Amino acid sequence: MNMIVETKNVTKTFGMNGIAVEAVRGIDLQVREGEFVAIVGPSGSGKSSLLHLIGAMDHPTSGEVFFRERPLSRMNDGARTDLRAREIGFIFQTFNLLPMLNVFENVEVVMRFGGLAKRERIQRTESLLKTVGLAERMRHLPNRLSGGERQRVAVARALANQPALVLADEPTGNLDSTTGTGILELLREICNSRKQTVIMVTHDFRAASYADRVLVLRDGRIRGEAGLKGVTDTHKTLNQLLELELE
Amino acid sequence: MLLDLAWKNIWRRKLRSLLTILGVASAVQLYLMVHGVMGTYTGEINGQVNAFAGRIVIQQQVESGGGKSDLTSSTSSLMEETAEALLATGGIDRAASSALLFVPIARALMPYIPPAVVAVGLEPGHEAAYLGGLKAASGRLTLEEPDEVILGQGAAEYYRSENNGDPVGIRSTIPVGGRTLKVVGILGDAPQLFANAVIMPLPTAQAIFDRPGTVTSVILTVQNTGAVETVKSSIQAGFSGLTVSTQDDMLRSASSILDAMNSFMSIIETSILTVAVIVVMIVVIVSVMEARREIGTLRAVGAARWRIFTMVAGQSIVLSMMGTLVALPIALFFVQWGMSDYLSSVTGVLQVWWQILVTAVGVGLAASILPAWQAVRVDPLESLRYE
Ligand SMILES: Nc1ncnc2c1ncn2[C@@H]1O[C@H](COP(=O)(O)OP(=O)(O)OP(=O)(O)O)[C@@H](O)[C@H]1O
Ligand SMILES: [Mg+2]
Numbered sequence: 357m358n359m360i361v362e363t364k365n366v367t368k369t370f371g372m373n374g375i376a377v378e379a380v381r382g383i384d385l386q387v388r389e390g391e392f393v394a395i396v397g398p399s400g401s402g403k404s405s406l407l408h409l410i411g412a413m414d415h416p417t418s419g420e421v422f423f424r425e426r427p428l429s430r431m432n433d434g435a436r437t438d439l440r441a442r443e444i445g446f447i448f449q450t451f452n453l454l455p456m457l458n459v460f461e462n463v464e465v466v467m468r469f470g471g472l473a474k475r476e477r478i479q480r481t482e483s484l485l486k487t488v489g490l491a492e493r494m495r496h497l498p499n500r501l502s503g504g505e506r507q508r509v510a511v512a513r514a515l516a517n518q519p520a521l522v523l524a525d526e527p528t529g530n531l532d533s534t535t536g537t538g539i540l541e542l543l544r545e546i547c548n549s550r551k552q553t554v555i556m557v558t559h560d561f562r563a564a565s566y567a568d569r570v571l572v573l574r575d576g577r578i579r580g581e582a583g584l585k586g587v588t589d590t591h592k593t594l595n596q597l598l599e600l601e602l603e
Numbered sequence: 604m605l606l607d608l609a610w611k612n613i614w615r616r617k618l619r620s621l622l623t624i625l626g627v628a629s630a631v632q633l634y635l636m637v638h639g640v641m642g643t644y645t646g647e648i649n650g651q652v653n654a655f656a657g658r659i660v661i662q663q664q665v666e667s668g669g670g671k672s673d674l675t676s677s678t679s680s681l682m683e684e685t686a687e688a689l690l691a692t693g694g695i696d697r698a699a700s701s702a703l704l705f706v707p708i709a710r711a712l713m714p715y716i717p718p719a720v721v722a723v724g725l726e727p728g729h730e731a732a733y734l735g736g737l738k739a740a741s742g743r744l745t746l747e748e749p750d751e752v753i754l755g756q757g758a759a760e761y762y763r764s765e766n767n768g769d770p771v772g773i774r775s776t777i778p779v780g781g782r783t784l785k786v787v788g789i790l791g792d793a794p795q796l797f798a799n800a801v802i803m804p805l806p807t808a809q810a811i812f813d814r815p816g817t818v819t820s821v822i823l824t825v826q827n828t829g830a831v832e833t834v835k836s837s838i839q840a841g842f843s844g845l846t847v848s849t850q851d852d853m854l855r856s857a858s859s860i861l862d863a864m865n866s867f868m869s870i871i872e873t874s875i876l877t878v879a880v881i882v883v884m885i886v887v888i889v890s891v892m893e894a895r896r897e898i899g900t901l902r903a904v905g906a907a908r909w910r911i912f913t914m915v916a917g918q919s920i921v922l923s924m925m926g927t928l929v930a931l932p933i934a935l936f937f938v939q940w941g942m943s944d945y946l947s948s949v950t951g952v953l954q955v956w957w958q959i960l961v962t963a964v965g966v967g968l969a970a971s972i973l974p975a976w977q978a979v980r981v982d983p984l985e986s987l988r989y990e
Contacts, residue, residue: 404987413903413983434907440983441905452900452986456611465605469905513904 359425360521360553361387361410366419367576368405379405381576382419389520390551392544394564396597397573403557404449404525406573410555411446411523412436423521441469445514449525449557451506453498453513459485460494463513470517484512487542489535503530511539515546522546524556528563540566561594572600605901605910609917612890620922623886627926627966628933630879634872635934635959641868648857650794652850654736657828659835660848661689661821677705679819681845689821689842694834699824701725701732704805706812706819708779709761720761722779723800724808724818732822734790737797742773742788746804752777752784755798759789779803780811876966879923883970887919891974898978899985908979915975920967927963 368380379402387393395403408414409421412428421428423439431439440446453462460481467477485491488508498506507530514522524543528536544566546552556567564570565584570593572580580600582593613620662679686702704724725733727746734744734753744753754762759771766775775786779801790797809815825834831849838847848856891898898911 408984408987411903413987437902437905437907440903441907446903448900448903448986450987452896452903454608454897454900456608456615456897461607465608465901466904468605469907469910517905 358389359386360389360391360423361385361555362422362425363406363410364420364422366406366409366416366421368402368409368414369417379576380409380416383576383578385571385578387553387555389553390547391569392547392554392567393556394567394570395555395557395573396559396561396564396570397579398559401573402576403573405576407446407523407525407555407557410521411444412439413446441466442471442517443520445517445519445522447507447510447514447522447524447527449529451498451510453506453509455498458495458497459490459501459509462498462509463516466513466516472517480516481512484515485509488512489538504532504535507531508535508539511542515542518550518552520552522552522554524554526557526559528558528560533562536563561598565590565594570594570597572597574600605906605914606917608914609921612894612914612918613921616890619886623882623922624926624929626882627879627923628929630875630882631927631930631959631963631966632933632937634875634879634962635930636937637868637871637875639934641865644864645861647795648861651796652853652857654794654797655850655853657825657831658732658735658850659823659825659831659838660853661823661838662819662846662848664844664846677707677819679846680814680817681819681821683816683818685842686818686821689823689838692823692834692838692841694826694830694837696824696826698729699731699735700822701729702805702818702821703733704808704812704814704818706808706814708801720758720799720801722808722812723802724805725802727804730802732824733800733802734797735824737793738791740789740791742786744788744790746787746802748785749804749807750782750784751787751803752779753788753790753800753802754786755790755793755800755802757795757798758801759786761799777801782807782811876962879926879966880970883919883922883926883967884973886922887915887971887974888977890918891915891978894978895981895985896988897986898981899983899987902981903983903986911979911981912975915978916968916971919971919974920964923967923970924963927959927966931959 363383363385366380366383367378370377370379381402383406395406397403405414409416412421412423412431415429423443428436454465457465463481463484464477467480472480482491482494485494488511490505490508490512493501493505498509501509507527511524511527514524522543527543528539531539540563543554543556547554556563558564568585569581569583571578580597582597584590584593587593661681662676663681681702683702690697690700690702702725704722706722706724707720708722709719723733725746730745737744740756742753746753754771754777762771762777763769765777771777771786772789773786776783777786784803784807790800792798805818809817823834825831835847835849838845901911
């Protein structure tokens with residue numbers, strides 16, 4: 357199977373007021389096309405930072421990120437932008453909806469970047485919003501929505517261009533268990549039937565159990581890893597991982 | 604394109620956008636007025652010059668000698684004998700040539716524009732020297748009795764107040780310097796030099812204004828237009844101390860005046876437009892500063908830099924266009940009702956609609972360069988930095 361994402365000894369150091377924060381400290385990661393990977397870890401362990409590096413939004417301090425074997429550091433701004441528009445869908449931990457656009461427009465606008473024709477944009481936006489249960493709220497502005505509803509708009513937007521890679525930062529963080537399950541099943545579904553790849557950050561082990569593989573991140577390093585595919589007792593495997601996280 | 608986002612950004616800050624539009628509107632309005640004045644002025648001077656095709660105007664030498672002869676100069680003074688000798692020059696059409704006396708009745712509001720109302724004395728039977736090519740709106744363009752007068756439309760308007768506010772027309776009488784003159788003709792549309800004229804027989808004018816035996820100028824019409832320069836040379840050879848102006852000379856002198864005026868006015872116009880550009884620029888810069896996180900988000904979800912550019916430039920152009928749209932009716936109002944004597948007609952302003960459009964887009968584009976440059980440099984990461 358081909359690798360869609362590969363990182364080689366990637367580090368990210370933030371300098372703030374002279375104090376260096378090493379958020380990511382040398383991560384080697386390989387994700388296959390069509391895989392569903394969950395990254396778990398305590399707050400501040402560098403999960404979001406890693407996801408931003410993979411999503412071509414941030415530049416690593418050292419090391420290299422490859423997207424389908426192309427090193428991101430070699431791409432110019434236009435190519436990276438195009439990658440973000442067409443190949444990568446990002447679900448932000450902080451949602452990042454555009455406040456002046458309503459729910460429909462928030463999803464529709466990124467399809468322009470993906471180069472879709474108007475009629476297709478309309479049709480696809482409507483069906484995506486139906487899928488995430490927001491068909492009735494299409495004309496509402498984000499500031500009229502609950503946290504969970506905004507998160508679902510963010511999910512719909514990330515899926516808008518049917519990207520090869522979906523990067524989800526805590527996509528169920530604000531959702532009740534029923535709606536959360538719906539979103540997780542949706543992510544699982546796009547992996548299974550459309551061969552899209554999902555990398556999901558979460559600190560919810562129940563959410564992680566939807567993945568094919570779970571990585572534990574701590575202090576910017578990968579501390580453990582377990583495949584869940586074909587495992588009957590996912591609970592036990594996850595508990596073992598949990599101990600790694602707490603160790 | 605993200606032009607709908609540009610529109611939404613404008614709509615989001617209604618009061619601010621409204622104030623910007625009003626600011627742009629007053630600048631553009633001012634610009635249009637200055638432009639209109641300049642247009643009227645140019646048209647006026649060209650109209651005058653054109654009216655003198657094939658004619659030669661002779662005045663006493665102007666002191667500065669700079670060639671800026673003023674056709675209606677009342678300071679020029681020629682003896683009647685000199686005028687007669689001039690009128691005897693060979694190669695001229697005597698019927699369409701005359702000695703004239705120009706005396707201002709009311710001063711003009713601007714320099715180089717003919718007096719608001721000017722008395723013109725000319726030899727009866729030789730009206731064509733001055734009025735050749737013009738048509739009457741009513742009555743006749745010939746003077747038969749000593750107390751008859753022909754009025755240009757501007758002059759007729761001027762005497763309205765003397766006529767109990769009623770329109771002055773043929774058979775009306777007007778008081779000029781203690782005499783009562785009978786209006787026998789009203790000129791049709793004509794350049795201001797003619798529109799403002801109160802035309803009467805030369806002896807009458809000499810008597811009223813106490814200039815016995817003198818005239819201010821002589822206008823000769825040459826029989827053969829091609830011979831203008833020959834006639835001019837022969838006059839210059841035979842007489843000294845005279846300024847002899849052909850249509851070409853007038854054209855030269857007019858364009859030197861117009862050039863000076865134009866460069867002065869274009870400084871004013873540029874300053875006005877610069878104010879408009881800066882107003883829009885400040886507002887769009889502030890709006891980009893406020894929207895950095897959203898611009899970062901747009902970049903993060905795949906908006907290319909050129910799309911961000913269209914959003915910012917679009918916002919800037921829309922503000923400038925709306926300002927222009929507001930300015931147009933105001934400018935037209937002033938042109939139509941406020942300053943109709945000194946500005947071209949409404950159609951004059953509208954004829955340059957495409958110039959107005961280009962100006963509006965130009966102001967918007969110029970204003971957007973700096974903020975757009977700031978906006979396209981916003982990094983996707985900026986979408987993550989705020990909370
Ligand atoms: N722009 C930044 N400047 C300075 N420090 C940063 C920046 N971004 C992240 N960090 C630091 O890097 C570390 C990792 O942050 P990151 O957001 O990746 O953690 P996380 O695992 O996503 O945490 P959480 O589960 O709370 O979202 C933290 O200590 C954070 O303070
Ligand atoms: Mg995070």
